[in-house]
Amino acid sequence: MFGPLETGAGYWTPLVWVGSMVVVVLVTLVIRGLGERTAKNTHMKGDPFMSGNPEVSKENSHVRAGNIYWGFLKAMEPYYKPLMKWHNGNVNDYVLMFIMVIAVLLLAIVLPGVF
Amino acid sequence: MSSVELLFRIVIGTLIAAVGGIVIGLAAKGVDRKLHARMQGRVGPPLRQPFYDVLKLFAKDNTVPDNAVGWMFNAAPVICLAGAITLLLYIPFGSILPVLGGHGDLILLLYLLIIPGLAMVVGGFSSGSPYATVGAQREMVTMIGYELPLATAVIAIAAKMNELFPAEPAFALSTIAAHPLWGEMGLLGIIGFAILAMIMVIVTPAELSKIPFDTPEAETELAGGLMVEYSGRNLGLFYLADGVKTVVMGAIIVALFIPHNLSPVFTGIAQGSIGAYMVDFGFFLVKLAAVVFFAVTVLRTAVARLKIAQVVTLYWIPLTMIALLGLILMMWDSVPMLHIAPWLGGA
Numbered sequence: 001m002f003g004p005l006e007t008g009a010g011y012w013t014p015l016v017w018v019g020s021m022v023v024v025v026l027v028t029l030v031i032r033g034l035g036e037r038t039a040k041n042t043h044m045k046g047d048p049f050m051s052g053n054p055e056v057s058k059e060n061s062h063v064r065a066g067n068i069y070w071g072f073l074k075a076m077e078p079y080y081k082p083l084m085k086w087h088n089g090n091v092n093d094y095v096l097m098f099i100m101v102i103a104v105l106l107l108a109i110v111l112p113g114v115f
Numbered sequence: 116m117s118s119v120e121l122l123f124r125i126v127i128g129t130l131i132a133a134v135g136g137i138v139i140g141l142a143a144k145g146v147d148r149k150l151h152a153r154m155q156g157r158v159g160p161p162l163r164q165p166f167y168d169v170l171k172l173f174a175k176d177n178t179v180p181d182n183a184v185g186w187m188f189n190a191a192p193v194i195c196l197a198g199a200i201t202l203l204l205y206i207p208f209g210s211i212l213p214v215l216g217g218h219g220d221l222i223l224l225l226y227l228l229i230i231p232g233l234a235m236v237v238g239g240f241s242s243g244s245p246y247a248t249v250g251a252q253r254e255m256v257t258m259i260g261y262e263l264p265l266a267t268a269v270i271a272i273a274a275k276m277n278e279l280f281p282a283e284p285a286f287a288l289s290t291i292a293a294h295p296l297w298g299e300m301g302l303l304g305i306i307g308f309a310i311l312a313m314i315m316v317i318v319t320p321a322e323l324s325k326i327p328f329d330t331p332e333a334e335t336e337l338a339g340g341l342m343v344e345y346s347g348r349n350l351g352l353f354y355l356a357d358g359v360k361t362v363v364m365g366a367i368i369v370a371l372f373i374p375h376n377l378s379p380v381f382t383g384i385a386q387g388s389i390g391a392y393m394v395d396f397g398f399f400l401v402k403l404a405a406v407v408f409f410a411v412t413v414l415r416t417a418v419a420r421l422k423i424a425q426v427v428t429l430y431w432i433p434l435t436m437i438a439l440l441g442l443i444l445m446m447w448d449s450v451p452m453l454h455i456a457p458w459l460g461g462a
Contacts, residue, residue: 004218009277010286013218016121020204020215023129024197028352031133032193035173035348048180048244049343063248071256071330071423075431 128214140358182243191238198230250340307444
């Protein structure tokens with residue numbers, strides 16, 4: 001029941017991990033409970049900390065889903081820019097790209113067998 | 116091993132790992148802050164300061180912002196610390212074998228390393244603060260950034276272990292710790308292995324959100340980012356998790372690159388005795404301190420914070436290329452034609 005799942009090069013036992021995680025969470029909750037008893041767990045009414053600036057509307061102050069990976073997209077701009085240009089909505093172009101990729105893959109698989 | 120025996124092992128191991136990891140982690144933070152200050156020409160706080168910080172945080176009120184998703188906001192620090200402590204159960208410390216060594220390998224460690232970071236992201240997004248959501252977004256992007264060179268380094272080591280010791284599981288930390296690769300390879304392999312060690316040292320500060328990769332927190336621009344709305348014991352738990360993660364990252368680097376023990380040098384100490392374990396554990400702490408010094412203290416003293424796009428570029432392009440070079444050198448080491456020793460007049 002507690003035997004590891006073997007992959008040949010590695011292994012892990014999911015049930016043991018889940019069991020250990022439960023025990024560790026309980027220990028962590030005990031650590032959390034070690035704090036000062038008089039300290040309160042309060043629910044603050046008011047705006048979030050904005051360095052003294054007035055809070056703009058919630059819709060405009062949070063990271064939008066489209067910007068979640070902003071740093072990554074910005075860093076990879078030289079890669080994404082031409083890719084976005086190619087994705088122009090024309091199905092003929094997508095089919096052409098598909099044929100080109102298949103051709104490259106075939107060459108990569110067939111050529112080593114020939115030589 | 117029976118189920119009851121395993122459960123007993125997990126409970127005792129967890130208690131020891133939690134106390135040990137927290138104490139060593141806070142001590143490491145104290146040493147780091149002291150050395151960082153001395154390198155900047157300051158006196159710095161006392162070594163006990165991180166312990167005082169935790170005591171102070173645990174005595175303060177725990178405030179939950181009005182905008183926050185309460186249960187998620189409170190659960191994130193618990194999961195973060197728990198995830199970090201769980202990692203300790205899979206890592207060897209000197210000659211002390213991991214509590215769950217037979218139940219998880221290096222691939223599992225790579226996945227478990229994501230849990231504390233992900234808990235911080237969840238905490239940031241659930242804070243309801245624009246600063247925290249920007250910090251959480253940056254933490255995710257940083258995680259995407261350093262995973263590639265980290266995985267390249269781990270795979271290179273496992274591939275070499277598989278080539279040299281095909282009968283043993285290549286991704287097992289016990290296999291890697293039992294056969295230090297430095298003595299098993301030629302010059303090319305050693306250069307490649309040293310490159311991978313350097314990569315791991317540069318991945319460590321990103322994993323720990325330390326300068327130059329502390330963009331998710333960035334006190335001067337995001338006022339603490341992910342942590343901006345956290346206070347009291349919740350912030351204390353994140354602080355403890357940071358200490359434990361420092362031990363985890365240091366211990367992984369020690370296990371992969373410098374797993375050597377000191378007890379075999381002393382002929383008067385019987386192998387497997389308490390004395391041998393203590394000597395090896397003491398030596399492990401010295402190696403851990405050295406790794407933390409170079410990976411955290413020196414880097415954060417010498418380099419300024421990078422922008423988030425620079426972090427990704429650095430990890431995905433130059434560092435991944437360098438890691439791949441390390442991998443290629445280690446693979447070339449097994450090609451007889453490329454052996455350098457005979458060309459130099461050696462064997």
